[in-house]
Amino acid sequence: MKDIFEILKNNSLFIGIGIEDFYKILSCIGAQIKSYRRGDVVFFSGNLVSEVGLVLSGRVKVMREAADGNSNILTELYESEMFGETFACAGIDHIPVTVLAAEDCEILFLNYRKIIGTCASSCAFHTKLIENMLMLLAQKNLFLNRKIEILSKRSTRERLLLFFDLQRGVSGKFTIPYNREELAAMLCVERSAMSAELSRMQADGLIRFQKNEFELL
Amino acid sequence: MKDIFEILKNNSLFIGIGIEDFYKILSCIGAQIKSYRRGDVVFFSGNLVSEVGLVLSGRVKVMREAADGNSNILTELYESEMFGETFACAGIDHIPVTVLAAEDCEILFLNYRKIIGTCASSCAFHTKLIENMLMLLAQKNLFLNRKIEILSKRSTRERLLLFFDLQRGVSGKFTIPYNREELAAMLCVERSAMSAELSRMQADGLIRFQKNEFELL
DNA sequence: GCAAGTATGTTGTTAAACCAACGGAGTAAA
């Protein structure tokens, strides 16, 4: 396995924390690493959970179990990504989703109460950790708000225009990092219908585009 | 004006904080009260803002200024409600929305850095304040996630069924606190079309309802 | 270059939401 710091240094939770402080924090809050085989359950829906998880290697699937017994994938998480922090911070101790190892993987667990409580040695990095956690939640919040703004639009055209408006800088030109399939999934519309709408918008003189390069007119 | 503590004690930020600690905190973090006349600008989009606001009396409107010059209301906030915390925590110092006094009002401002920084006397209540802020953001997060789950559904029927599934307890029966207009707004569908769909769902034997009392079958 | 596969755009059909307009039930005030 790569160095843990190398894996996690770009995770929002550790922004601004150097390698020495990083390892000090890990020991200070009693972090634990556990290994799972593909298919193992990391958290089972309803479990009492007081930890957040960080994927060090492999991949996990976060699933929602519906009332009718069906379950669907909410998201898949890769190396360096975090899960469980929203439930931990929200004070929900029985986690309402199931987390499965999609591949053999290693997970670093941090106890939530130890993250937010000041440690015995009351190290200064706790403050940074907490600040990062606040930032992380708030930024996710903003992201979700933007997504809701988009999904509140009724038509594909409106959703595209709002999405473009959020993407573009001061100039009207920008490149998007998604293919049509992914873009359609984000906007919750059908791919081919979206393609058709894009063409119509171009014909109507609203936009110009070529592959992933767009221009608002 | 009523006692500030009375107004704010039920705000999530102050959960678990008693009246003495409350006033200690206010002085400790240098809270300020400002008054506004109806129509006054509290925050202007683009302003450098490092404070969160709490409505003590009156009402404010949070507006988004679109690129085309139009502006639309994102939300209205009443007594005891908070604004600006998401931007503050996300590290966005230039607030991207405009806040207007919809009526004459009084706002309590708290400096964000003083909320999260430990104070000179390093009082214990900061910890609680921070924990509350984390909880507040995380819970909003969960709420937004649920909303996105609903809006991701393509049809009115699917949105209704998911909404009902989230509302209902163990029994299939529940009462909703919204009228049809409000429900339609939440689900981002058209009121009359939703009414029609509800009728069809009843005819199809999926649900029973009478006014705001629903039953999943 | 060729074949296979992937991504994107096009078209016509079907199903569904939107929209406007209206009717009926319930409520509250005059």
Place this chain on the structure above:
DNA sequence: TTTACTCCGTTGGTTTAACAACATACTTGC
């Protein structure tokens, strides 16, 4: 009781998305 108003359901016409099926690049490995 009458009037006005609000809320909710219904209906028919219009618009639009979903869907399936296909066409057209573009890419990649051989």
